[in-house]
Amino acid sequence: MKDIPECELRGKRIAHDRSGEHTEYFCMAADGALLASSENDLTRMKKICGSCPLPNVLAHDPKACLYLRPIRFLEENKTYFACRTFYKLLLGNEPQDMDFCHACPYWFPRPPLELIRGHAEDTHMIRLSIISPPERSLFSTPVKHLPRKTLFRRMAEWFSRQHTT
Numbered sequence: 001m002k003d004i005p006e007c008e009l010r011g012k013r014i015a016h017d018r019s020g021e022h023t024e025y026f027c028m029a030a031d032g033a034l035l036a037s038s039e040n041d042l043t044r045m046k047k048i049c050g051s052c053p054l055p056n057v058l059a060h061d062p063k064a065c066l067y068l069r070p071i072r073f074l075e076e077n078k079t080y081f082a083c084r085t086f087y088k089l090l091l092g093n094e095p096q097d098m099d100f101c102h103a104c105p106y107w108f109p110r111p112p113l114e115l116i117r118g119h120a121e122d123t124h125m126i127r128l129s130i131i132s133p134p135e136r137s138l139f140s141t142p143v144k145h146l147p148r149k150t151l152f153r154r155m156a157e158w159f160s161r162q163h164t165t
């Protein structure tokens with residue numbers, strides 16, 4: 001597709017309506033939101049995907065991680081680099097860049113998407129937590145304002161509690 005970046009999170013499905021069968025494209029980072037409802041008009045998809053940082057990050061950032069769950073809000077053109085392991089700690093403060101992953105001691109190489117179990121379910125849950133963050137999270141200070149050392153110390157404490165209880 002000319003001028004549209006390749007993306008592992010773009011899906012394709014066959015849909016049916018009164019005019020018959022047609023191909024739709026959807027975004028898995030946006031919980032299946034529609035990008036284009038016909039192969040004959042990809043204008044909207046070109047605009048949305050063309051301004052999305054994820055194709056480049058997923059294909060070229062060596063720190064794209066097994067636990068990374070990219071989240072997109074198409075209308076707002078917002079992208080979150082959420083972590084499957086830590087999103088419950090960061091509720092409402094998901095990272096909006098890859099700095100978090102670059103500094104994480106729990107990084108693990110990202111396999112092909114089809115080998116990552118529960119990716120769609122995680123994406124759905126994390127999107128909900130961004131849309132409606134709970135009133136209280138473990139970190140009352142927004143993550144971007146926490147010194148990195150403090151952040152990782154708290155994450156490590158939480159992580160070890162999960163594995164000792």
Ligand code: SF4
Nearest residue numbers: 007010027049052054
């Ligand atoms: S919006 Fe971004 S993540 Fe979604 S399909 Fe397009 S390029 Fe991929």
